[in-house]
Amino acid sequence: MQAAVQQLKSYTVFGLSVLLFSCSGKFVSSDQLADDPQASRYSIAQDRAPETALAAHEIETTTPRKEPLSRHGNKSPYKVNGKTYQVLASAEDYREDGIASWYGAKFHGHTTSNGEVFDMNKISAAHKTLPLPSWVRVTNLDNGKSIDVRVNDRGPFHGGRIIDLSYAAAVKLGYQDKGTARVRVEALHGAALDTHSYFVQVGAFSKKESASNLEKKLAAEIKDKVDVYKDELYRVRIGPVQYDRAVALQQQYTGGELGKPLIIVKN
Template identity: 60%
Template sequence: MFNFMPIQYRVRTLLASGILVLVSACSSDYIAQGQGSGVATVPSKAKASAQTAVAAPAGQSRYSIAQDKAPVVALAEHQITETPARMEPLSLQGNKSPYTVNNKRYKILSSAENYREEGLASWYGAKFHGHATSNGESFDMNKISAAHKTLPLPSWVRVTNLDNGKSIDVRINDRGPFHAGRIIDMSYAGAVKLGFQDKGTARVRVEAIAGSVLDSASYYVQVGAFSEKTGANAMRDTLSGEVSDQVGVFRDNFYRVRIGPVKYSRAIELQQQYANGEMGKPVIVAKP
């Protein structure tokens, strides 16, 4: 018969047996975390460093432009290509939840389904051009993209300028804007297509495009890490009796107990299910 004792009591039993539990210990695997302004030490709109396909200007330090600005040669609306929404998997980077910026915590939505919101849109451009977005891609201000605080990356949304009625489909691959009252940060090209590049902000409606995210089973939930294999196997066996998902032990410097692979939405559920004060919050780990 399976042991359904609450996990905090099982942990006490393991600790009493002299087994070290290190739930939050880092591993050499790719951690599913926000790469940009989802990290508290990064400036409010900054995007983290990564290998990029579009290089930043030669000799220019990261975000060396003090104030953001448009390109030297302004884009015309007809020069900007729109890309139709498509189904694609969640990014392995940029979906850490929760994350903190400027002492405020943000929780990533488990799905973009049925998302709809109205508020202010702003835009970003030359200051971030060529640098990495939160999901590790390269930001190109001359192409349509956007940043959002809580939608999964990537998500496809339809953005409508409520002042002029213009509407475009936009792929969100970044985090932001971290300013009160703003709900989405468009690339400069996106602002041009929506007709507010000169004004700077616009009242918009943002609506998720149904069926555009393929939530593949690409994540693990790390519940514990042990210095001894015996403790890891014991936790694996107990968890196997509680969840229908696969549970395994992965070894590097420690014996790490992980549930998965699972979809991101399921990973969030498991993380919440096994979070408690004594063990700490389980870590979501991206499948390599």
């Protein structure tokens, strides 16, 4: 009986899939109940929200930046469920209004189309035809909330959806409990993208030996490039890195004997 109660069903009304409320108290979007050609990959049969609710103010925002195309995920044309899709040559001037869904726990920790790892607690998105990666601004047309999102995955392949956002992105836009929302998706390019390089200066020393010791320590702890720069002092810097990574590194190494690291911006 318990197993029967926990089953989720979907119905169709006037050709549209309807959102159902699960017994766990979490909403599940109809797109997430659709047949998945790679269903055997996933340990969870049906998608769901994380066990611990996310608060919008706790979710890190992302900074749009200029990036090269990924080696993976940009094959064109490609086919899913018998339908062929053409990847756009460029995201420039892309703008579309339509329905957004979200995806979460079922796909958490799995590889995205461009080879990264999907994290439902971070802001990201899937799109059928935009180049990977692309940056878009998504606006919830029902409440006016807007966020900038990096597209690194393919989908959604169901029911007229134009974009599939991570659960965290849906929380930011305020539709995680509804499953879907009316949105506007606009590509970001040119001046809207960050083209700067960022470095995190962890320490500055008068003695080369002290700087070298810190350089070796950092190199053993992180995968980012670490160098010593000499002017009047020996400065130990991590980088170049993207802005989001620079902020994370600054937070990681704040509180030590050397004080708060500096973020240095270079054009």
